[in-house]
Amino acid sequence: MVLAQLGGTITRAIRQMNNATIVDQKVLNECLNEINRALLNADVRFQLVRDMHNNVKRIVNFDDLAAGHNKRRIIQQAIFNELCNMLDPGKPSFTPQKGKTSVIMFVGLQGSGKTTTCTKYAYYHQRKGWKPALVCADTFRAGAFDQLKQNAIKAKIPFYGSYAESDPVKIAVEGVETFKKENRDLIIVDTSGRHKQEAALFEEMRQVSEATKPDLIVFVMDSSIGQAAFDQALAFKQSVPVGAVIVTKMDGHAKGGGALSAVAATKSPVIFIGTGEHMDEFEVFDVKPFVSRLLGMGDWSGFMDKIHEVVPEDQQPELLRKLSEGNITLRIMYEYLQNIQKMGPIGQVFSMLPGLSSELMPNDQEVESQAKIKRYMTMMDSMTNEELDSPNPKIMNESRSMRVARGSGCDISEVMEMLEEYKRLAKICSKMKGLKIPTRRCDMNTRSRNLNAQHVSGVLPPQMLKLIGGRGGLRNLMK
Numbered sequence: 001m002v003l004a005q006l007g008g009t010i011t012r013a014i015r016q017m018n019n020a021t022i023v024d025q026k027v028l029n030e031c032l033n034e035i036n037r038a039l040l041n042a043d044v045r046f047q048l049v050r051d052m053h054n055n056v057k058r059i060v061n062f063d064d065l066a067a068g069h070n071k072r073r074i075i076q077q078a079i080f081n082e083l084c085n086m087l088d089p090g091k092p093s094f095t096p097q098k099g100k101t102s103v104i105m106f107v108g109l110q111g112s113g114k115t116t117t118c119t120k121y122a123y124y125h126q127r128k129g130w131k132p133a134l135v136c137a138d139t140f141r142a143g144a145f146d147q148l149k150q151n152a153i154k155a156k157i158p159f160y161g162s163y164a165e166s167d168p169v170k171i172a173v174e175g176v177e178t179f180k181k182e183n184r185d186l187i188i189v190d191t192s193g194r195h196k197q198e199a200a201l202f203e204e205m206r207q208v209s210e211a212t213k214p215d216l217i218v219f220v221m222d223s224s225i226g227q228a229a230f231d232q233a234l235a236f237k238q239s240v241p242v243g244a245v246i247v248t249k250m251d252g253h254a255k256g257g258g259a260l261s262a263v264a265a266t267k268s269p270v271i272f273i274g275t276g277e278h279m280d281e282f283e284v285f286d287v288k289p290f291v292s293r294l295l296g297m298g299d300w301s302g303f304m305d306k307i308h309e310v311v312p313e314d315q316q317p318e319l320l321r322k323l324s325e326g327n328i329t330l331r332i333m334y335e336y337l338q339n340i341q342k343m344g345p346i347g348q349v350f351s352m353l354p355g356l357s358s359e360l361m362p363n364d365q366e367v368e369s370q371a372k373i374k375r376y377m378t379m380m381d382s383m384t385n386e387e388l389d390s391p392n393p394k395i396m397n398e399s400r401s402m403r404v405a406r407g408s409g410c411d412i413s414e415v416m417e418m419l420e421e422y423k424r425l426a427k428i429c430s431k432m433k434g435l436k437i438p439t440r441r442c443d444m445n446t447r448s449r450n451l452n453a454q455h456v457s458g459v460l461p462p463q464m465l466k467l468i469g470g471r472g473g474l475r476n477l478m479k
């Protein structure tokens with residue numbers, strides 16, 4: 001994914017600067033040139049790159065910086081802020097409220113991923129306790145209603161559409177009215193794909209918007225269209241009041257930077273990104289955590305959110321308690337792997353941890369890692385309760401391991417590898433003993449202050465600790 005490469009290049013440029021003995025104008029120029037190249041390669045608009053370059057140089061004025069100033073920190077912060085400014089239009093989009101009816105209309109180019117994204121958006125909210133419903137006002141593409149219907153049935157979301165009616169305005173109005181009566185709190189209207197040259201289709205879109213009076217119009221954009229995104233986004237915005245953007249296909253080798261910067265230029269915030277064809281490959285887009293991940297600085301709150309998304313609320317304290325008690329059994333490892341699987345692509349989760357980037361997990365390794373997790377779980381399915389619940393790793397002697405290998409259809413070497421992984425996890429968790437892990441997102445600020453950097457540094461792999469800048473870096477990060 002191009003953004004992982006972009007993040008990797010920017011992180012490397014900053015690291016090179018950090019490694020320089022003296023940070024002077026020449027070092028800063030080299031660092032900025034490297035970042036410029038990375039951004040232009042990712043298809044970010046030239047004007048934006050130039051502005052960012054000039055702004056950082058203006059902020060980091062070596063003549064004005066008194067001795068004793070931490071130049072590295074100031075430069076890093078300036079780059080971070082400029083990247084955030086590039087992606088942040090400065091005003092939030094309309095936010096629907098649970099329990100109160102909102103109508104959200106989706107518009108975009110043909111094939112940009114609207115229908116898929118409508119369902120992902122509905123599914124995302126449904127999992128958080130909302131009552132979404134889908135309306136198919138795409139009468140242009142044969143098969144559009146079937147596609148929405150199939151997705152909706154799969155996600156168990158009510159839907160409305162018609163094979164006979166050809167007027168999208170009529171269908172949209174009827175659908176919205178039906179679901180309003182049913183007290184659905186999120187009514188999502190999918191519309192036909194259109195291109196900026198198609199004036200009649202643009203007029204039709206305007207009519208659907210006028211008739212349904214949506215609270216929010218979301219422009220869905222395929223990240224691979226790069227710089228062309230700018231003109232398209234503007235054309236849509238000039239016809240209907242677009243209030244937010246969702247960028248899809250960020251998982252592909254797309255020129256994602258172009259789409260991101262272009263939509264930022266239209267002054268509507270990106271609210272979600274699509275990262276795959278599956279229903280749950282959909283992420284909330286928050287500028288600061290996103291840039292933080294892009295720069296390899298991690299996103300603890302996103303990571304905690306992921307944990308809270310996949311571990312049922314009532315089990316969260318339990319699992320975190322077990323992990324922090326340090327007495328890890330194979331059954332706990334099984335639960336842990338189950339949760340990792342639910343967290344989505346491992347590369348994505350990786351990028352939320354400071355010092356790591358999703359670049360470290362190439363696509364082929366992603367598939368391999370998921371397969372490995374499945375194999376480990378199959379092996380554990382062949383274990384007895386005694387083996388799963390014993391806190392003593394030595395219980396898995398040779399004959400037991402041979403039996404597990406036969407029972408799971410795996411090689412004995414694979415069983416040994418899984419047991420090694422288990423011992424490694426047990427060792428990490430034993431170092432976490434007594435560590436106060438925040439159990440809720442709102443605990444992040446208060447509790448994380450109480451986390452002991454020494455304790456955490458003992459848990460992190462040495463390589464990762466080095467990337468963060470040792471214990472000092474970790475302390476700053478935790479602050």
Ligand SMILES: Nc1nc2c(ncn2[C@@H]2O[C@H](COP(=O)(O)OP(=O)(O)OP(=O)(O)O)[C@@H](O)[C@H]2O)c(=O)[nH]1
Pocket residue numbers: 108109110111112113114115116117138141144147191192193194248249250251252273274275276277
């Ligand atoms: N890899 C990937 N594929 C996606 C993503 N979102 C959508 N797609 C795929 O993109 C293709 C087009 O998606 P649709 O949802 O049919 O697009 P649409 O905008 O509704 O199409 P029209 O109604 O013709 O305008 C499908 O094959 C989707 O599976 C994404 O985030 N990642």
